[in-house]
Amino acid sequence: MTGRLIRFGLIGAGVAAETHAREMARVEGGVIRSVHARDGRKARDFAAAFRIEAAHDDLAAFLSDPEMDAVIITTPNGLHRDYAIAAARAGKHVVVEKPLEISEARAREIVDACRAAGVGLEVIYQRRYAEAARQAMRDIADGRLGEILLVNIVDNQFRSPDYYRKDAWRGTKAVEGGGCVITQATHLIDLAQYIVGPVTSVRAQARTAFHAIETEDVAVALLTFANGAFGMFSASTAAFPGLRHLLTICGTKGSIILNGEHDQIVFRGVDGETATRQVPADFSFADPIDPRDYPTEGQRRQLQAIVRNLLSRADTTSSIALALRSVRVVDAIYRSAATGDTVTIGAD
Numbered sequence: 001m002t003g004r005l006i007r008f009g010l011i012g013a014g015v016a017a018e019t020h021a022r023e024m025a026r027v028e029g030g031v032i033r034s035v036h037a038r039d040g041r042k043a044r045d046f047a048a049a050f051r052i053e054a055a056h057d058d059l060a061a062f063l064s065d066p067e068m069d070a071v072i073i074t075t076p077n078g079l080h081r082d083y084a085i086a087a088a089r090a091g092k093h094v095v096v097e098k099p100l101e102i103s104e105a106r107a108r109e110i111v112d113a114c115r116a117a118g119v120g121l122e123v124i125y126q127r128r129y130a131e132a133a134r135q136a137m138r139d140i141a142d143g144r145l146g147e148i149l150l151v152n153i154v155d156n157q158f159r160s161p162d163y164y165r166k167d168a169w170r171g172t173k174a175v176e177g178g179g180c181v182i183t184q185a186t187h188l189i190d191l192a193q194y195i196v197g198p199v200t201s202v203r204a205q206a207r208t209a210f211h212a213i214e215t216e217d218v219a220v221a222l223l224t225f226a227n228g229a230f231g232m233f234s235a236s237t238a239a240f241p242g243l244r245h246l247l248t249i250c251g252t253k254g255s256i257i258l259n260g261e262h263d264q265i266v267f268r269g270v271d272g273e274t275a276t277r278q279v280p281a282d283f284s285f286a287d288p289i290d291p292r293d294y295p296t297e298g299q300r301r302q303l304q305a306i307v308r309n310l311l312s313r314a315d316t317t318s319s320i321a322l323a324l325r326s327v328r329v330v331d332a333i334y335r336s337a338a339t340g341d342t343v344t345i346g347a348d
């Protein structure tokens with residue numbers, strides 16, 4: 001490490017990279033030192049826009065920087081594996097934007113490479129760092145919700161046809177790995193398992209309803225959790241005009257509804273508590289269509305936590321296990337939708 005400062009390299013120069021560049025500037029103890037993109041001009045323009053010291057289109061030169069401690073990978077989903085393995089072999093800690101990869105097998109290759117190299121691995125799932133999520137976890141840990149019965153995920157968004165047309169990799173099986181399930185709903189799949197525990201079985205349906213893509217833009221599933229709770233899952237990028245992403249957790253003594261993307265408790269009622277938290281006055285069911293319009297405070301909170309972990313050499317095993325759970329559930333949804341069968345998910 002370079003003293004009390006973690007120096008990052010950024011791989012990718014798209015929307016996700018912009019978010020990391022903006023938020024890292026507000027993170028104590030972290031700085032983005034260089035950026036890599038396959039298009040050298042794009043890398044240079046990005047570096048100039050965000051005042052980053054160096055820009056590269058040569059991966060080997062980028063990774064050879066001895067002052068770089070870690071890399072953040074913000075490329076399309078199906079490119080994560082190769083970049084992560086290269087970074088790990090270069091001795092750099094690895095931070096990957098969700099999802100870890102487009103299949104469990106590819107994700108495990110990343111995990112194995114990081115373990116073999118002795119470097120840390122983190123996956124960006126920023127909704128875990130919301131105060132609303134922490135409240136739900138406290139309620140469950142303290143028994144205020146009783147036995148958890150239902151865990152419902154509703155992630156019905158809208159993306160215009162231009163969203164898929166402007167980036168050739170979107171909506172492809174080979175590079176995006178899927179559609180609304182793997183790229184959008186993976187956030188709430190992760191959050192639900194982070195709060196409640198793992199999903200153990202899935203029965204799903206999916207189809208392409210609106211967009212000219214080869215992957216799904218609408219999907220539903222029945223879920224079973226390890227604690228016995230049942231769940232209903234609904235996801236889309238074709239549901240106009242796009243609705244808030246809601247996670248509902250219902251128990252025998254209380255219920256809570258989280259507005260996942262915007263760190264907001266929409267409803268909370270607990271037996272024995274006189275006050276019931278009603279829908280906030282500023283809540284709206286409408287959700288942004290442009291990914292650039294979403295709040296990014298969660299990324300800053302997670303990046304700050306990652307910097308602390310790297311400075312303290314904290315073990316990231318639990319974070320990796322959670323990220324693999326999300327990949328397994330996405331895999332199971334796709335397998336079940338293809339076969340019509342219920343898919344059982346193995347233990348960690």
